[in-house]
Amino acid sequence: MNGDDGEIVAASVDPSLPLEWRFSQVFGERSAGEEVQEVDVISAIEFDHSGDHLATGDRGGRVVLFERSHVINSSGGARRDLEDTDHPLRHPEFRYKTEFQSHDPEFDYLKSLEIEEKINKIRWCQTANGTLFLLSTNDKTIKYWKVQDKKIKKVCEVNSDPSKTGAVASSGNPTACLGNGGVPEAISSLRFPLVTSHESSPVARCRRVYSHAHDYHINSISNNSDGETFISADDLRINLWNLEISNQSFNIVDVKPEKMEDLSEVITSAEFHPTHCNMLAYSSSKGSIRLIDLRQSALCDSHSKLFEEPEAAGPKSFFTEIIASVSDIKFAKEGRYLLSRDYMTLKLWDINMDSGPVSTFQVHEYLKPKLCDLYENDSIFDKFECCISGNGLRAATGSYSNMFRVFGVSPGSTESATLEASRNPMRRHVPVPSRSSRLGSIARVVGRGSESAGGVDGSSNALDYKTKLLHLAWHPNENSIACAAGNSLYMYYA
Numbered sequence: 001m002n003g004d005d006g007e008i009v010a011a012s013v014d015p016s017l018p019l020e021w022r023f024s025q026v027f028g029e030r031s032a033g034e035e036v037q038e039v040d041v042i043s044a045i046e047f048d049h050s051g052d053h054l055a056t057g058d059r060g061g062r063v064v065l066f067e068r069s070h071v072i073n074s075s076g077g078a079r080r081d082l083e084d085t086d087h088p089l090r091h092p093e094f095r096y097k098t099e100f101q102s103h104d105p106e107f108d109y110l111k112s113l114e115i116e117e118k119i120n121k122i123r124w125c126q127t128a129n130g131t132l133f134l135l136s137t138n139d140k141t142i143k144y145w146k147v148q149d150k151k152i153k154k155v156c157e158v159n160s161d162p163s164k165t166g167a168v169a170s171s172g173n174p175t176a177c178l179g180n181g182g183v184p185e186a187i188s189s190l191r192f193p194l195v196t197s198h199e200s201s202p203v204a205r206c207r208r209v210y211s212h213a214h215d216y217h218i219n220s221i222s223n224n225s226d227g228e229t230f231i232s233a234d235d236l237r238i239n240l241w242n243l244e245i246s247n248q249s250f251n252i253v254d255v256k257p258e259k260m261e262d263l264s265e266v267i268t269s270a271e272f273h274p275t276h277c278n279m280l281a282y283s284s285s286k287g288s289i290r291l292i293d294l295r296q297s298a299l300c301d302s303h304s305k306l307f308e309e310p311e312a313a314g315p316k317s318f319f320t321e322i323i324a325s326v327s328d329i330k331f332a333k334e335g336r337y338l339l340s341r342d343y344m345t346l347k348l349w350d351i352n353m354d355s356g357p358v359s360t361f362q363v364h365e366y367l368k369p370k371l372c373d374l375y376e377n378d379s380i381f382d383k384f385e386c387c388i389s390g391n392g393l394r395a396a397t398g399s400y401s402n403m404f405r406v407f408g409v410s411p412g413s414t415e416s417a418t419l420e421a422s423r424n425p426m427r428r429h430v431p432v433p434s435r436s437s438r439l440g441s442i443a444r445v446v447g448r449g450s451e452s453a454g455g456v457d458g459s460s461n462a463l464d465y466k467t468k469l470l471h472l473a474w475h476p477n478e479n480s481i482a483c484a485a486g487n488s489l490y491m492y493y494a
Helices: 162-171 320-324 365-376
Strands: 022-027 042-047 053-058 062-068 094-101 106-108 113-115 121-124 132-137 142-158 193-210 220-223 229-233 237-242 245-254 267-272 279-284 289-293 305-307 328-331 337-341 345-350 359-362 386-388 394-398 403-408 416-420 426-429 472-474 480-485 488-493
Touching: 042 121, 042 472, 042 480, 042 488, 053 121, 053 132, 062 132, 094 142, 094 193, 121 220, 132 220, 193 245, 229 245, 229 267, 237 267, 267 328, 279 328, 328 386, 337 386, 345 394, 386 472, 394 472, 403 480
Parallel strands: 220 267
Antiparallel strands: 022 488, 042 053, 053 062, 062 094, 106 113, 121 132, 132 142, 142 193, 220 229, 229 237, 237 245, 267 279, 279 289, 289 305, 328 337, 337 345, 345 359, 386 394, 394 403, 403 416, 416 426, 472 480, 480 488
């Protein structure tokens, strides 16, 4: 895997100004015509809380870790020492750190079910003494990993006299030198070998395995802000775990009806609040998001708040409920706003206001006439992720033809950009008239990108439904985005 660098730029002065995105690096770039192996396709991306480490998981069950390269300037100072100065700085650069096999294919003999090794989610845990901890999960099993730099010890020399040891060996008779049970002179001169520590190498070790707690496929894991617990969610249940206890979990949400034929919706994603350890949100296939408070009861059958868009007037189509299903939710860093992604739109919610979304952004409105084709080739069931910047001013999500969209989500912002996961990311920049205030209004739809014709993107190129950008992550402290296009990891900065 090779990383390619971008150029030196000065930091943006006004954070509200539209950003100009530039290519930074690519890892695992494939050459033209090269076939991508299914096991190499990236299926999860996650920055750690500091932004100094990035983890990716793939369909082959591997986890690959990258670390930030701290550039040394000409005077010998580290990059971190320059970050508070007015000098132009290099954008964030990452280098390969290590990789390990997190999951292997398994077979459930009781249910006659094959369990894929594909990594569904990765979540970083709190670091301690420079040691990294992270959770990774496939469809059934969650693992807790410890990654630590260990010094490699090597034998640099053996302090013996080669001429004397050679004499013993060449005689062909080890007892020839022994006199009255004495010790050969060569052996008496032998001392312990000298062992020295060389460069350190990262070593991954699985500390705990959390298994046999989900009957259905795990779609989400999320760390609690208390640093001690996390949740895992499948289609019908959400379980609460303690990091130190792997043989027991508590079921806190159960939406399974008494009769499965009465099932009307499933859980699609779940996320802990970033600062309140007693709050979490989960989304459903009906397009709703529920906020629950763990202090209310042990089993949170009732929610404290329900977020859903008011029903639109007019007839519903066969696809209405399918495209309303929420595929991902993310809390903003301060915890007041919640970002959700369904098939067609990206929505921003205020957890203090459950009457409707604060803003709605059209991701690929031009696909509406193509819903029947998308249903036939199963693309309508694609699960696109979303992410929000550390300052809460922008959000990003993926689309087809390896494209992704970046929107300004702050009040009054009209920023909207469509980029392609390639070395030349800028496809177009669509200015949109200023949005009106939401006071007293119902949820509004901001038509960004909806002016394109059906079946083509903004550059009049035919969409490729097979090349879809499902996974991306925003750096927690800077305007930098990492996204997965097949087996390639692309990074951009602004």
